Amino acid sequence: MKKEYILEGLTCANCAGKIERDVKKITGVENVTLNLMTTTLALDKKDDNGLDMAIEEIVHKYEPDVAVFSKNTYQEGPTSRLKDNRILFQLIFGAVFFIIAVLVNRQASVSDGIKLAIFILSYAILGGNVLLKAIRNIFKGQVFDENFLMSIATVGAFLIGDFAEAVAVMLFYQIGELFQDTAVKRSKKSITELMDIRPDYANVKVGNQLNKVKPETLKIGDIIVVKAGEKVSLDGVVIEGESLLDTKALTGESVPRKVKAGDNVLSGCINQNGVLTIEVTKTFGDSTVAKIIDLVENASSKKAPTEKFITKFSRYYTPVVVIGATLLAVIPPLFLGGEWSDWLNRGLIFLVISCPCALVVSIPLGFFGGIGGASKHGILVKGSHYLEALNNVDTIVFDKTGTLTEGVFEVTSIQTRDGFTDEQLIEYAAKAEALSNHPIAMSIKKAYGKEIDHNILDAYEEISGHGISVNVDGKTVLAGNEKLLQKHHVAYLPNEETGTVVYIAVDKVFAGVIVISDKIKKDSVEAIQLLKSKGIQKTVMLTGDNKVIAERIAKELSLDEVYSELLPADKVAIVEKLEAEEVGNGKLAFVGDGINDAPVLARADIGIAMGGLGSDAAIEAADIVLMTDEPSKLAKAIDIAGFTKMIVWQNIVFALGIKAIFLTLGAFGIATMWEAVFADVGVSVLAILNATRVIRYK
Incomplete structure (x- = not known):
């Protein structure tokens, strides 16, 4: 049983990691993931x-x-906003008392006791909650966190007489924390707005009335009406009306799509002008909009290696720095001499600088921003693991039909043998393909153009990778490729025409061939060129078509390798062989759209499904989904992955570099508490702001 909770007001990445770790220890609990971006x-x-x-x-x-809520019953409340207001008032009052303390400290007539009391009061207002958290966590065995570090550093500053510095450090720490929380929340809001495709209601038609209901309450077969300006609430078929649909939120395409009666429509699209009457074909849970939201919200459960490394690194980094600070405060005055207070101050500065917040917040935010930015372009990435892996792809394997070609087949040639007419050949072929939904079968049935009585069909058998055998009015009809006729020992004449050739035999007598052609997609050539310009070393095409057709298409697209006349199992074997040839960190991506591609999508390092017209099975098995059937979107996905990686590593180098510099300066007594605060909260805020650039990537 899956359970989901909303943790309203959670912004601390360090705490999120600890919560996730503790929940995993609950008996009977499995597959725990805490998504900080969606809390x-x-x-x-x-x-x-x-x-x-x-x-x-x-x-x-x-x-x-x-606040902890069950996701099913959650309604956004004021908890987080009240918390922000409380922190703001706390900062204002604390700052006022700090200024009073500084001014009073300059008055010689005021006793030291009163001066200390005002400093302690301002410190209690500003840092009381931090101190209490640190004490509470110590008793719970949680010692090395940011509350502990700030408490030790500021209390230590009080003990050595640096009252003003102690309060100032806590003031600027709290200001930095507020900025950090605000930056994280705004980033989350930006990503949420990108995915603002959930419909609020549906207009269900009951008789002549329209009732406004929640989309979750509707079932397959219900009739809904979508007015101009409204979102399509559920997937369905238009049964009345004509309009233009804005599909940008789903596909990233700015050009509206025209729909009319008989067309399929996806939930999440916005109706721009006319009124559409739609018959629901999927419940809300199975609808396109629900799947997209689920994919993006759960993307952070599959963490990138860089994220995992930073999480592990921060767990050991803080204790090591605390030990280093202790040694810095104790060892030099014992062996090198000097004032104890001076070395203690250096150790405290060391502690303030050491907080790993910049990394543990900005790195996941960078990856989540990359996933959100990709969704804006109609590219759904199921986890930061796959986004990072895209940077190492050097081999891309494409399925042909529906991926590089339109997948829209038409009968372009009919050649009969003696004793059979064109009409008879098409009729036999259409009846043989009557139960199939394959694009080739659909094109033959379309060319036949008549209703088929399924009662006249008997002993129907679909032979994978070969074709179909069926009894039609007592006659055994074979429709498929050359392998099918060879399997049944039927003598035939090979056909060398360009296209998919369907061989027909009736009662083991060769009746003729039907040639069906498929067009190359408009942007397939551009896609291959773009991919090669981005460093992809090998492009490969797999197809069940004959060698002549496959090689012609491969040449036209400038592909490096082509494998033809394949069975579904052959595709898996070839992908495994190509993966075995990968060197070092090189990754192989497979791009496909059909139900037969699902095993290969699951087997490849990165499975990429063409989602717009692709099957549910392929989308389910894939790691990345391209919502439009444009292979050029793959190049855009690689661009976004590259930009995300650059931002993430900028933050890692920047955060660790600044901390290393200031830790060194602090150890030599050059850096003060003021610089230490910048090295902690200042770096965190700058790293978070840098991470938000990914969301705005064009």
């Missing part, structure tokens, strides 16, 4: 006896002010 905690558990209470206890152990 959603998801897990699997056989029963939920006492689970809500256990989750709330763990969350409040680290974040007492965070």
